[in-house]
Amino acid sequence: MRVADVVHVAGRALLRNKMRSFLTALGIIIGVGAVIATVAIGEGARARVEQAFSSMGTNVLIVSSGAKTSGGVKAGAGTLPTLTWDDMRAIREVTDVRYVAPRVHATVQIVAEDRNWSTAVNGTTPEMFDIRNWPAQRGSLLTTNQVDAGAKTVVLGATVARALFGASTDPTGQTVRIANVPFQVVGVAAAKGQSAGGNDYDDVAFIPVTTFLAKIQGGLQKFIPGTILVEVTNDDVTVAVGERVSALLRDRHGIVDGGDDDFSIKNLTETASRKEESTEALTLLLASIAGVSLLVGGIGIMNIMLVSVTERTREIGVRMAVGAKPRHVRLQFLAEAVALALAGGVIGVGAGTLAAERLATHFGWPMLVRPGVIAVAVGFSAAVGICFGLYPAHKASRLDPIQALRYE
Amino acid sequence: MSTPTGSPLIRIADVVKTYIMGDVAVEALRGVNIDIDAGAFVAIMGPSGSGKSTLLNILGCFDRPSSGRYLLDGDEVSALDANALAETRNRTLGFVFQSFNLLTRTTALENVELPLVYAGMPPRVRRARAIAALERVGLGDRLRHHPSQLSGGQQQRVAIARALVNQPRVVLADEPTGNLDSRASAEMMALLATLSGEGITIVLVTHDAEVAAHARRVIVVRDGMVQEDRDGDGVGARRAS
Numbered sequence: 001m002r003v004a005d006v007v008h009v010a011g012r013a014l015l016r017n018k019m020r021s022f023l024t025a026l027g028i029i030i031g032v033g034a035v036i037a038t039v040a041i042g043e044g045a046r047a048r049v050e051q052a053f054s055s056m057g058t059n060v061l062i063v064s065s066g067a068k069t070s071g072g073v074k075a076g077a078g079t080l081p082t083l084t085w086d087d088m089r090a091i092r093e094v095t096d097v098r099y100v101a102p103r104v105h106a107t108v109q110i111v112a113e114d115r116n117w118s119t120a121v122n123g124t125t126p127e128m129f130d131i132r133n134w135p136a137q138r139g140s141l142l143t144t145n146q147v148d149a150g151a152k153t154v155v156l157g158a159t160v161a162r163a164l165f166g167a168s169t170d171p172t173g174q175t176v177r178i179a180n181v182p183f184q185v186v187g188v189a190a191a192k193g194q195s196a197g198g199n200d201y202d203d204v205a206f207i208p209v210t211t212f213l214a215k216i217q218g219g220l221q222k223f224i225p226g227t228i229l230v231e232v233t234n235d236d237v238t239v240a241v242g243e244r245v246s247a248l249l250r251d252r253h254g255i256v257d258g259g260d261d262d263f264s265i266k267n268l269t270e271t272a273s274r275k276e277e278s279t280e281a282l283t284l285l286l287a288s289i290a291g292v293s294l295l296v297g298g299i300g301i302m303n304i305m306l307v308s309v310t311e312r313t314r315e316i317g318v319r320m321a322v323g324a325k326p327r328h329v330r331l332q333f334l335a336e337a338v339a340l341a342l343a344g345g346v347i348g349v350g351a352g353t354l355a356a357e358r359l360a361t362h363f364g365w366p367m368l369v370r371p372g373v374i375a376v377a378v379g380f381s382a383a384v385g386i387c388f389g390l391y392p393a394h395k396a397s398r399l400d401p402i403q404a405l406r407y408e
Numbered sequence: 409m410s411t412p413t414g415s416p417l418i419r420i421a422d423v424v425k426t427y428i429m430g431d432v433a434v435e436a437l438r439g440v441n442i443d444i445d446a447g448a449f450v451a452i453m454g455p456s457g458s459g460k461s462t463l464l465n466i467l468g469c470f471d472r473p474s475s476g477r478y479l480l481d482g483d484e485v486s487a488l489d490a491n492a493l494a495e496t497r498n499r500t501l502g503f504v505f506q507s508f509n510l511l512t513r514t515t516a517l518e519n520v521e522l523p524l525v526y527a528g529m530p531p532r533v534r535r536a537r538a539i540a541a542l543e544r545v546g547l548g549d550r551l552r553h554h555p556s557q558l559s560g561g562q563q564q565r566v567a568i569a570r571a572l573v574n575q576p577r578v579v580l581a582d583e584p585t586g587n588l589d590s591r592a593s594a595e596m597m598a599l600l601a602t603l604s605g606e607g608i609t610i611v612l613v614t615h616d617a618e619v620a621a622h623a624r625r626v627i628v629v630r631d632g633m634v635q636e637d638r639d640g641d642g643v644g645a646r647r648a649s
Contacts, residue, residue, distance in 0.1 A: 005525050016513065318509045321470075322570065323498020323526040325491045402470045405509060 001328050010335035013308070021340060024304045027297025028344025028384065029351060032377045034290035036352025037359070039373050042283025044356075044365035049275045051366075059235050060131055061242050063091070063228040063249070066262035081223035082262045087252055088228050094244050096237045097230055101128035102209050104226030106217045110205060111177040112164040119160050121178060121205045123212020123226075129189075131231040139172035139187030142208055146186075150210040154183040157204035158191035181215045183207060242267055297344065298384035305337050305392035316396055317404030330397035337389020338382055345381030349374050415482070416443040417577060417609055418467070423476035425462050425632075436462040438632040439476070444611065446577070449604040451612045451623035451640060459632040461582075464613045468501060468580050469493045481577050498526050502571025506583035508563045510555040516542060516566045517551040523574045534573075541569040545599065561592030568599065578609045585619055597622045 014021040065082045085102075092100045104123040109116055122128075129141045137158065146153050156164070156171060165171040171185045192201035207216070217225070232241040242265050249263050309316070316329055353369050360366065425437040436459045444450055454460040465471040466478060469485055470493070478485045481500055488496065497503075502523075510519045517538050524534035542548055545565040555563050564584060571579050581600065585593035601622055604610050612623055620626050621641045628636035 001526055001528055002530075004531075314509070315511055318511060319522065319526070320494065321468075321497060321503050321505075321509070322523040323494055323574075325494040325526070327491075328494075328526060400470075402465055405505065 001324075001331070006331055006335050007339075009332055010339050013312075013332075013336055014339060020304065021343075024300055025340050025344035025347065027300035028294065028341050028381050029297075029348040031290060031294030031297040032345045032348025032381050033352035033355060034293055035287055035377050035380075036349055036369060036373060037355040038286035038290050039283060040352070040356035040369045041359055041365075042279060042286065043368035043370070044360050044363075046276050046279045046283075047366045047368055049279060059232045059238050061230040061232065061238065061245065062266040063230060063245060064264045064266070065224070065227075066264070081225050082253065083224045083228060083249075084222050085224060086222075087249060088224065090248060090252060091228060091230055091245055094241060094248060096233045096241050097245075098233050099127040099130050099229075099231040101125045101131055101229045102224050102226060103128060103229055104209060104212055104217070104224065106212075108179050108216060110160065110164065112171075112174065115164050117160055117163040119157070119203050119205055121154075121207060121212070121216060123209035123216065124206055125209055127231075128206070128229060131229050134192065135190050136187040137190040138170055139185070141187055141189070142206060147208040147210055149208075150214055151208055152181060152183045152211055152215070153186045153208065154178065155187045155189055155206040156185055157189050157202040157206075159200055159202040160205050161185075161188045178205070178207070179216050238267055294380065294384060297381075298341070298388040301337050301340050301385060302388035302392060304340075305333060305389055306395070308336070309333060309392050309396040312396075313399060313404045313407040316399050317401050317407065320399070320401035321405060326397035329399075330393045333393035333396045334386065334389045337393065338385035341381045341385025341389075342378070345378045348381070349377055352377075416479075417446040417448075417481055418442070418444040418611075419477070419479040420463075420466070421477040421479075423463075423466060423473040423478060425459075425466065425471070426474045435632055437466075437473070440629075440632070440634055442627060442634065442637075444578075444609065446609055447604075447607050449601070449610045449612070449622075449624045449640075451614060451620035451626045452629060453614060453617070453620050453626060454629035454635075455615060458629045460613055460615075460629045462632075463629060464580065464582055464611075467578075467611060468503065469496045494526075498523055499574065500577045502574065502576035502579040504564065504567050504571050504579065504581040504584045506586035508555070508560075508567050508587070510563055510566055510570075512556065513554055515552050515554060516547060516558070516569075519555070519566055520570045520573050522570060527574060538569070538573055541573040542566070544572065545569045559592070560588050561595055564588060564592070564596055565599065568603075572603070572608070576608075578611060579603070581610065581612045583614055583616075584612070585614075585616070593619070 063083065088100055088102060091097060101124050105120050107118060108121045109118050110121070124142070125147050126142050126144055129135070135141075136155070139155075141155055142153065145151070154176060156176075161171050164176065165174065172187060174185045175182050176185060177183070189202070189204075189206070194200055213225075230241070230245060232238050246261065246265055250261065253262055255261065316324075319329065356369055420440055420442040423437055423440045424435065427434045427436055440459075440463060452460050452463060462471070466473055469480070469488075472488075472493075473486050476486070480496065483496070485493070485496060503509075511522070517535070520538040520541050521534045524537060529537075539548070539551065542551060545568050547562060547565055547569065550558060550562060550566075555566070558566065564587075568579075571581075584600070585596050588596060597619060600610055600612070604624075610623075612619070614620050623640040626636070626638055626640040627634060
């Protein structure tokens with residue numbers, strides 16, 4: 001028997017009972033659709049988390065000074081300045097480190113002509129903008145020359161620029177007073193939006209770190225009264241670089257084995273991956289529930305195939321009488337079950353993708369239906385067809401032609 | 409024809425068929441011996457329960473004898489498995505049933521093509537052969553009709569076309585006129601007689617003496633044994649011979 005004939009016979013049998021075939025396939029449609037939609041939504045949620053973290057830089061380490069201890073009470077990280085400018089220069093030489101930037105900050109009032117605004121003024125270097133993937137929206141960012149010269153230049157965050165100059169005015173070239181010192185606005189940083197915690201990333205201003213130390217908040221010459229941001233070359237080495245930096249600092253600070261660090265290194269990737277893990281677990285849970293519905297769909301196929309075998313006993317008898325071998329009959333019914341499941345799978349992929357698209361648009365998530373997921377879903381539905389079609393097909397092939405012919 | 413002259417197309421020798429019904433063994437056939445030559449037109453008669461259906465099942469390769477031999481066209485059939493039996497049915501035999509047994513909602517042409525589908529024949533060849541078979545039984549203008557659109561007599565002729573399409577050595581007809589009115593029955597028997605005249609071996613199973621009278625040879629089965637084996641009146645067959 002030719003393959004084309006098997007397909008033809010199966011297709012015709014299914015089309016003969018269109019409504020029944022559709023309802024049977026519906027179980028698979030819903031199952032596959034649910035799998036596609038839940039996985040897509042899960043991926044979308046994960047991509048959103050990733051996006052949120054990459055706006056801060058997932059391959060970033062934050063090195064802070066140690067905590068001050070007074071009378072057994074430990075203050076928070078950074079309360080005891082232990083990191084030095086030399087430490088920072090040394091970190092720059094560590095393998096796989098791409099950028100290093102200091103960050104010192106204070107909340108200061110900024111005054112424009114007729115408005116004022118209190119914000120976090122950060123003293124830093126141009127590398128900070130690279131680390132945080134932060135381009136300029138207007139004008140330019142800080143330059144190395146400005147840092148070296150201790151120039152009185154400032155880059156405003158989008159929120160600050162709006163608060164001082166309004167949304168329509170370009171503040172570039174204007175003068176603002178920060179802690180009563182006049183600064184020239186050289187640019188406005190691109191808007192980053194809010195953090196997951198509700199903090200406004202754009203409520204900020206940046207000035208050269210040298211200027212900050214000289215004019216805003218002085219410190220000891222040798223120490224950095226803030227943190228060091230380190231960007232590594234790629235996500236995979238973040239942890240390794242963290243360990244290298246830790247070893248370097250312990251060595252430089254002369255900490256003996258077993259002694260506590262007088263600094264701390266935070267890794268944004270860790271937080272990000274924890275969030276991702278929880279999203280992944282949720283996706284897995286939803287997908288397995290969807291998978292169960294696929295199994296239920298398979299049982300529906302088996303059920304209807306058994307009914308079909310009984311209904312068509314006489315047809316099976318006729319086919320066997322004129323020369324159909326048991327395997328021809330088995331193949332025929334198996335082909336019908338697989339065709340049902342596959343059709344359900346393909347329609348389910350379409351329905352699931354559509355549903356995922358709708359939800360993604362609704363929540364403003366990125367839409368992610370990967371070809372791999374589609375392939376797995378279609379393959380799985382074919383497998384369901386084979387598994388649940390096997391028994392009815394076997395039953396059909398075992399019929400005695402004489403009894404089948406006499407079946408009423 | 410591969411059968412050597414002198415050896416019969418069908419040889420049933422000492423065939424016994426025993427069914428186990430619960431604890432009781434029922435002997436449906438108790439040592440049957442029949443030889444049928446190529447080109448014969450044989451009617452097998454007998455009342456219900458005589459074992460003639462069992463004999464037909466064995467002749468039709470649906471069932472195997474419990475003991476004894478069945479040689480069909482020189483091949484020992486009694487030892488074949490389900491696949492080989494299916495193949496024998498497909499290649500060597502053609503069937504006509506009392507209740508026609510056509511596939512519903514399937515055209516006459518496709519019904520006739522069915523044996524060739526399982527023979528693995530390419531669509532164009534089998535289409536041509538099915539059309540030829542339908543023309544042979546006078547249904548060349550009913551190719552696209554479904555069984556429900558055909559009369560009983562026409563349906564049975566489609567069944568005969570299906571039985572002939574694979575050019576079998578033997579056509580087995582089980583009460584072919586049982587569901588037909590007298591006029592269609594007469595036409596049917598005339599058709600069978602014509603086919604017999606063309607050299608096709610026909611084995612007809614019936615309980616109707618009038619139908620059996622068309623055959624050239626009548627075998628009467630009773631209580632699982634051949635009771636009588638005589639020449640028939642063979643109205644049509646006599647004309648052919």
